[in-house]
Amino acid sequence: MANFILPSSLSIRQVTLRTRRLTDLHTFYTTILGLQEISYNGAEARLSASGQEPAQLILSQNETAPLHNRRQPGLYHVAWLVPNRLELARALRHFIQTKWPLSGFGDHLVSEAIYFSDPDGNGIEVYADRPRETWPIVNGQVQMDTSPVDVPDLLAQLPDNSPEWQGLHRNTLIGHIHLQVSSLAQARRFYADTLGFNVMQENYPGALFVAAGGYHHHIGLNTWHSQNAAPGPEEQTGLVSFTINIPDTQIFAALKNSLINTPYPITAEKPGSFMLESPDKLAIRIEGDGQAQENI
Numbered sequence: 001m002a003n004f005i006l007p008s009s010l011s012i013r014q015v016t017l018r019t020r021r022l023t024d025l026h027t028f029y030t031t032i033l034g035l036q037e038i039s040y041n042g043a044e045a046r047l048s049a050s051g052q053e054p055a056q057l058i059l060s061q062n063e064t065a066p067l068h069n070r071r072q073p074g075l076y077h078v079a080w081l082v083p084n085r086l087e088l089a090r091a092l093r094h095f096i097q098t099k100w101p102l103s104g105f106g107d108h109l110v111s112e113a114i115y116f117s118d119p120d121g122n123g124i125e126v127y128a129d130r131p132r133e134t135w136p137i138v139n140g141q142v143q144m145d146t147s148p149v150d151v152p153d154l155l156a157q158l159p160d161n162s163p164e165w166q167g168l169h170r171n172t173l174i175g176h177i178h179l180q181v182s183s184l185a186q187a188r189r190f191y192a193d194t195l196g197f198n199v200m201q202e203n204y205p206g207a208l209f210v211a212a213g214g215y216h217h218h219i220g221l222n223t224w225h226s227q228n229a230a231p232g233p234e235e236q237t238g239l240v241s242f243t244i245n246i247p248d249t250q251i252f253a254a255l256k257n258s259l260i261n262t263p264y265p266i267t268a269e270k271p272g273s274f275m276l277e278s279p280d281k282l283a284i285r286i287e288g289d290g291q292a293q294e295n296i
Contacts, residue, residue: 002196004254006246008213012174013245013287015057015078017122018237022061024119029057032100033080033124034091034167049080049172056174060240068238070121072229073180073280075239076222077115077123081175082168088112088128089157094165095126105149110135110142110216112149120237126168127175135216142200142216144209176211177242178220179282182229184208186279187221194262195244196255218244231281241275241283252288 019025026045029035036051046055057078068074082088092114095102106113113127136143181187188208191197197210200217206224209217232238246252256274259266268275272289 001193002255002258004196004251004258006196006198006212006255007248007251008215009247010212010218011245012177012218012242014055014243014285015075015174015177016060016240016242017057017075017120018060018062018065018235018240019120020061020063020065020067020237021119022059025059028118029059030167032095032098033118033126034094034165036167036170049168050170058240062235062237066233066236068121068236069232071225072232073182073226073282074232075122076178076180076220077125078174079113079125079127079176079178080168081173082126082128083171085112085128085154086157087169087172088114088126089154090162090165091126091168092151092154093158093162097165105151107147107149108144108216109147110144112154114149122238123178125178129175129216132214141203142209144201144204144216176215176218176220178222179239179280180226181221181223181278181280182226183279184221184223190264190279191219191221194259194264196258239282241285243273243285243287245287247288249288252286255286256288 022045026040029047030037035047035049035057038046038048038051038053038055043061045059048056082091100116102114102116104115111127111129113125115125117123191210192199197212197219200211201209207220207222209220211218264276266274266276273285273287275283275285277283
C-alpha cells in the first residue's frame, strides 16, 4: 500500500487523443462540446474551457494511425465537470439545438450526466455534481447508481432570458477520466495500491472507482467490453495519454520515490513531471508543480 495520502487538490489536468481527422475533431470539440481554441495547426489542436493554457485537451493528427479496437483497453470517456446544474442545463439545451446524437443520461446520486461520443467514437460525459454533503456514503464507500435524469426539470433551470450559448463555462474542469481495462484486480493494484488512490466504489458490476480527497471518482475503470483483452497497437487512434496533477510537491516526490521498487518504472522525466505506463500500456503523466508540461 502507498505510504502517502494523495491530496484533495489532485486533478485530471489534461487528456491527449490521436486522430486521423484532426479537422473534424477540432470542429466538434469547439462547436459541439464548446471548448475554446488555444492553438491549432495541421498537426495539433490545443483546447481548454477558458481558451488559455494549460490545455485540457490536445488533439494530435496521424493519418495512418491504426484504428482503436473498442474491445481493447483504452478510453471509455472523458468527463467534463461544469460548475453547477444551471450550466449543465445550458449545455444540454445547446446539444439538443445542434441535433448531435446523445447516447444517454445518468443520475448517479452524486451527479447528473449527459453522454455522447465525438466523431471518432471517443466517449464524452458532461456532468454537474450534487452538493458533496448529499452524497450517500455507506461503510466509507460512495454509493452510485444510474437512474434516469429528470430532463424537463433540468431544462426548467434555464431562465426565460438565458443568454445564447457561448461554449462550456470557462471554469469547466476534467472531473474524471473513465478507462477500459483488462482486469479490475490488476487495475486496483496499480491505481489504488501503487498510485495511492482510495477505492470509492467497487460494488458496481464490472467497474471500480478510485479518487483522492473523498471525491466520488477521479478515475473510473471497467471491463465491460475489455475483460482480458491485450493492449492495442502503438500509435493507434484514441487515448494517447492523460495527466494527473498533484500540486503538493512533497506528495509528488513521495509518489515518485515509491515507484522505484515497483513493476511500473518511470519511462520519461522532465522537470516537475514524469511518465509511466499502466499495466494495460496506457501512458500516464504525473505532474507535481501545478503546471502542465508539453507532451513527452
